[in-house]
Amino acid sequence: MNRIGLFPGSFDPLTNGHVDTVERAAKLFDKVIVAVATNTTKKALFSSGEKMQLINEALQHVPTVEVIEHTGGLTVDLAGEVGASALIRGLRTVKDFEYEASIAAMNRSQHAEIETIFLVASEQYRFLSSSMIKEVAMFGGNVSTLVPSNVNKAIIEKFK
Ligand code: ADP
Numbered sequence: 001m002n003r004i005g006l007f008p009g010s011f012d013p014l015t016n017g018h019v020d021t022v023e024r025a026a027k028l029f030d031k032v033i034v035a036v037a038t039n040t041t042k043k044a045l046f047s048s049g050e051k052m053q054l055i056n057e058a059l060q061h062v063p064t065v066e067v068i069e070h071t072g073g074l075t076v077d078l079a080g081e082v083g084a085s086a087l088i089r090g091l092r093t094v095k096d097f098e099y100e101a102s103i104a105a106m107n108r109s110q111h112a113e114i115e116t117i118f119l120v121a122s123e124q125y126r127f128l129s130s131s132m133i134k135e136v137a138m139f140g141g142n143v144s145t146l147v148p149s150n151v152n153k154a155i156i157e158k159f160k
Pocket residue numbers: 008009010011012015016017018021088089090091092096120121122125126127128129130
């Protein structure tokens with residue numbers, strides 16, 4: 001059976017925490033589709049196209065990954081459209097859990113056959129978020145150990 005997992009998110013930008021989650025999910029699924037959300041806020045740093053290119057480059061070592069754009073509609077509907085049996089989400093803190101549990105329940109009400117699988121963030125990435133990366137980078141901080149090298153280069157370019 002060809003098991004597909006859909007990993008949706010903003011990925012603005014992709015961090016080492018996201019990469020870790022994808023690498024681990026790739027061991028559970030035959031194919032992992034990363035669905036990149038179209039930016040809904042003006043605070044976005046990268047366009048969807050830029051994010052997709054960065055993710056494709058950074059995940060080249062995981063051949064079963066595919067990157068698509070999520071332009072609108074319910075994520076769980078997208079999961080159904082691409083044939084995914086599960087949504088993959090990362091859990092860092094209790095705060096993540098509370099938010100994610102309610103979304104998972106709502107998604108189940110829409111498509112009971114699509115499960116949500118939570119991967120607990122690896123210890124070293126527990127406190128890593130895209131928003132913190134953006135804040136630190138905006139003030140000239142060094143995020144090179146927290147994001148893939150191509151993302152680091154792109155961030156430096158943005159704030160030049
Ligand atoms: P969203 O806006 O959908 O939360 P994000 O790009 O912030 O988009 O996160 C996408 C997914 O990756 C979420 O499930 C989130 O919990 C997970 N994630 C974010 N940061 C990390 C991290 N440091 N370690 C593991 N998972 C993470």
